[in-house]
Amino acid sequence: MEIKKDKDSRWFDVELVPESYIFSPTDRPQNLDVAICDSIPVIDLAKHIQPIESILKASQEFGFFQVINHGVPEKIMSDAMSVLKEFFHMPSKEATGYVPHNKGWIYTNNDCTKDGVHIWRENLKHLCHPLDKCTKLWPNKPTRYQEVIAAYLLEINKLSFRILEMICEGLGLEPGYLSDTSEVQILSSNFYPSCPDPSLTLGILAHQDTSLITLVYQGDSTGLQFLKDGQWINVGSIPNSFVVNIGNQLEIVSNGKLRSIDHRVVTSKDKTRISIATFVNPSYDCIIEPAKALVNKNEPSRYKASRYKEYVDRNKAFGDYTVALRDVVISES
Numbered sequence: 265m266e267i268k269k270d271k272d273s274r275w276f277d278v279e280l281v282p283e284s285y286i287f288s289p290t291d292r293p294q295n296l297d298v299a300i301c302d303s304i305p306v307i308d309l310a311k312h313i314q315p316i317e318s319i320l321k322a323s324q325e326f327g328f329f330q331v332i333n334h335g336v337p338e339k340i341m342s343d344a345m346s347v348l349k350e351f352f353h354m355p356s357k358e359a360t361g362y363v364p365h366n367k368g369w370i371y372t373n374n375d376c377t378k379d380g381v382h383i384w385r386e387n388l389k390h391l392c393h394p395l396d397k398c399t400k401l402w403p404n405k406p407t408r409y410q411e412v413i414a415a416y417l418l419e420i421n422k423l424s425f426r427i428l429e430m431i432c433e434g435l436g437l438e439p440g441y442l443s444d445t446s447e448v449q450i451l452s453s454n455f456y457p458s459c460p461d462p463s464l465t466l467g468i469l470a471h472q473d474t475s476l477i478t479l480v481y482q483g484d485s486t487g488l489q490f491l492k493d494g495q496w497i498n499v500g501s502i503p504n505s506f507v508v509n510i511g512n513q514l515e516i517v518s519n520g521k522l523r524s525i526d527h528r529v530v531t532s533k534d535k536t537r538i539s540i541a542t543f544v545n546p547s548y549d550c551i552i553e554p555a556k557a558l559v560n561k562n563e564p565s566r567y568k569a570s571r572y573k574e575y576v577d578r579n580k581a582f583g584d585y586t587v588a589l590r591d592v593v594i595s596e597s
């Protein structure tokens with residue numbers, strides 16, 4: 265992996281990820297009857313004898329897993345959840361500091377329809393890197409927002425570093441190989457109101473993440489589903505856990521050993537959902553390609569090298585993360 269960093273300008277080049285997701289016939293809410301079991305590997309980071317093997321296996325088979333006993337204090341998690349709940353319940357978020365051209369943060373209340381399906385979600389997105397420069401750009405209402413979310417992100421940084429190091433070791437890559445490329449975090453928090461007719465809506469359409477990995481804290485809410493063998497599988501809710509999923513960039517670096525999987529959010533008639541997703545992304549100048557150590561005569565490179573910025577730009581052009589991944593695929597097997 266070649267890494268080109270421009271220490272001074274890198275952060276300011278980062279733009280917010282656009283709202284764009286694939287929508288195919290299988291995503292239609294009326295196909296909800298295919299979503300059946302609640303099964304996702306749960307990995308105990310404190311007690312598990314071999315967390316590295318479990319993480320690798322889960323990332324290969326599912327592209328998704330949950331971690332418990334991960335070391336992030338419960339209070340920091342619950343404070344983050346409650347400050348976001350407060351944010352989403354404020355009558356006018358725009359009045360709290362939204363400036364359209366300020367790249368600090370963006371709040372959207374998706375009231376759009378795509379292929380006849382309503383998107384049923386409010387979203388708050390902002391940059392988190394470097395943390396000390398970003399914090400003051402975030403919403404300042406509720407007044408404790410910046411302090412609480414900065415504390416949360418410090419913990420998420422530690423946890424994502426730890427998980428990436430375990431993945432590195434599991435893949436046989438040198439320590440730090442992935443953390444070198446994972447310095448840019450974007451926080452994307454979602455509120456999905458209850459919906460009078462869930463058959464007409466989705467919270468988020470089926471998509472894959474362009475990140476290396478994504479860490480989601482979903483409190484006690486449900487609604488997140490991932491695709492496995494043609495079926496939508498519910499991600500159950502486990503108290504104080506994080507849902508971790510493999511993004512496109514890690515699929516590429518691992519030369520396809522780890523999988524980036526389609527996922528979506530369904531809505532509920534009587535339940536709301538709040539989720540806090542942190543995308544751990546490469547910097548825009550980073551060139552992402554299969555790790556040399558994982559490419560050989562028997563296992564040739566399956567993806568073309570691509571600068572992360574170009575990858576994201578292609579995504580903008582296609583309006584679709586999955587197409588962007590296909591664009592760099594050399595071979596499917």
Ligand SMILES: O=C(O)CCC(=O)C(=O)O
Pocket residue numbers: 452454468473480482488527528529538539541
């Ligand atoms: O957990 C959620 O609500 C959806 C998170 C997600 O898939 C995303 O933000 O990309």
Ligand SMILES: [Fe+2]
Pocket residue numbers: 471472473478527
């Ligand atoms: Fe996602």
